[in-house]
Amino acid sequence: MKIIDIIESTRPIKSDIRNAYIDFSKMTLSLVAVVTDVVRDGKPVIGYGFNSNGRYGQGQLIRERFRPRVLEAEAGALLDETGNNLDPHKIWACMMSNEKPGGHGERSVAVGTLDMAIWDATAKIAGQPLHDMLAQRYGNGVANPKVFVYAAGGYYHPGKGIPGLLGEMQSYLDRGYSVVKMKIGGAPLAEDMQRIEAVLKMLQPGQQLAVDANGRFDLATAVAYGKAMAQYPLFWYEEAGDPLDYELQARLGESYTGPMATGENLFSMQDARNLIRYGGMHKDRDWLQFDCALSYGLVEYLRTLDMLKDYGWSPSRCVPHGGHQMSLAIAAGLGLGGNESYPDLFQPYGGFPDGVKVENGYVTLPPLPGIGFEGKADLYAEMKALTA
Structure with missing residues (x-):
């Protein structure tokens, strides 16, 4: 072999x-x-x-x-x-x-x-499905194929405006997502607040909004946004500053008391450990977004999970970036808190096997061998062509 x-x-x-x-x-x-x-x-x-x-x-x-x-x-x-x-x-x-x-x-x-x-x-x-293999080798023995997913979008787009943003967010909610995410930091603060407030007004009970600055802010701007958003019941405030600026993250956490999220641009267990040591993250309310596809893969991700356990963090505080089926399998097998999803972007690489629907913010993974790529026809067509 x-x-x-x-x-x-x-x-x-x-x-x-x-x-x-x-x-x-x-x-x-x-x-x-x-x-x-x-x-x-x-x-x-x-x-x-x-x-x-x-x-x-x-x-x-x-x-x-x-x-x-x-x-x-x-x-x-x-x-x-x-x-x-x-x-x-x-x-x-x-x-x-x-x-x-x-x-x-x-x-x-x-x-x-x-x-x-x-x-x-x-x-x-x-x-075996990968999620079953992971549960048996590294988890509690039994995978939970029901995984929380949130809809990421809300990008800046030429001519989009607030009506376009609202239409996009509503389309995600109509497809069964309970948490939606939008970008901030690409417009002036006052304009971003208008965008946030417009989305919050359309949400129904049980639905929430997360925001993502993609590392754009210096400390003063991060704090200013945090102060302006303190009045909103946000699901999280994501990646305010440079991903390696742990002091900025820690100081922001002193003034912003809502949930924060970061980690998608940390590419090793050592970087993740520095975030936990020096980033002022709160294990009871904050979220970690390490993405195995960007950070040496699952072998390294297992080391990261072991490190988090040593520092008293639950794997349920991990909601990986990327929107791919690999992280879904890890979430189902190892008890992560969920996974990102891009319902309309970066296709055919994101999403779920055909027929899998989002219900009340969750998907249930079918028992397909491996990661399950063969269950997503448009993606598998691209993959199969590699060896044709």
């Missing part, structure tokens, strides 16, 4: 939308296939993966460094103790051989993309 090929293709996910920091007009991602020599139903078992939006394709790193290391590994070196399946931890160590500590933003996305495909293949070889 071995991996016989790794295929990468850089794909566009361009859009005219923008947040407070970047636009997505030239955004790309890497789509990968990890091909094994295991045969099921007359076909090779192939694991698939891709990186989350907001970071670009990783093809050069994958082809120059990580793919050769895996394909050149000795026979049997990447298998588990039974010899009957892959060992994602050994493969991760192989990919990271001859790599210096640090440098997480330079390679973590490439490794995370491959790691997703490796776990997909591993669960398929075992004939």
Whole structure:
């Protein structure tokens, strides 16, 4: 048993939308296939993966460094103790051989993309949904396939205006979401407050709004926004300042007493630990958004969860960024608090298997082998074409 090929293709996910920091007009991602020599139903078992939006394709790193290391590994070196399946931890160590500590933003996305495909293949070889495998190996033994999801959107868009924002938010609520998220920081404070108030007025009991500044603010602006928003019952105030400015996060937490969220742009267990140590986050009300597809994959995410446990944090305070099925599987298998969702953006890479509906803010994952990409026809068509 071995991996016989790794295929990468850089794909566009361009859009005219923008947040407070970047636009997505030239955004790309890497789509990968990890091909094994295991045969099921007359076909090779192939694991698939891709990186989350907001970071670009990783093809050069994958082809120059990580793919050769895996394909050149000795026979049997990447298998588990039974010899009957892959060992994602050994493969991760192989990919990271001859790599210096640090440098997480330079390679973590490439490794995370491959790691997703490796776990997909591993669960398929075992004939299990990944969420069941994770619950049995690392959780309480039984997965909970019912996962909270929130609808992310509310981007700035040419000509959109408040009516367009309200129409978008209502479409998410009509599809069963109970929490919606919008961008702030890309307009003056007074204008953003008008946008927030307009959305809050349309919400019904049991529905909430989160806001996301995408790291745009300095401390003074972050505090000013926090003061202006203190009157609102927000689900959270997300990523006010630079993701590595832990002092800003801590000082904001001294004045803003509502729930805050951050972490999507922290790409290692060490960075996540520094946030917990120095960022002033509150384990009873704040949320952590680490995204395995951007931060070395599930192997590293397991280390992050162990670290959080050591600091008294529950995995239920983790709601990953990215809107992909990998994080859904982790949430279902390891008891995370939920997952981000992009109902209309970055398709076909986001979303759920066909037929899965959002009901009162939750989705229920079907028992598909692996991550379940084959259950989403438009996405699987892109993946299947990699090895055609």
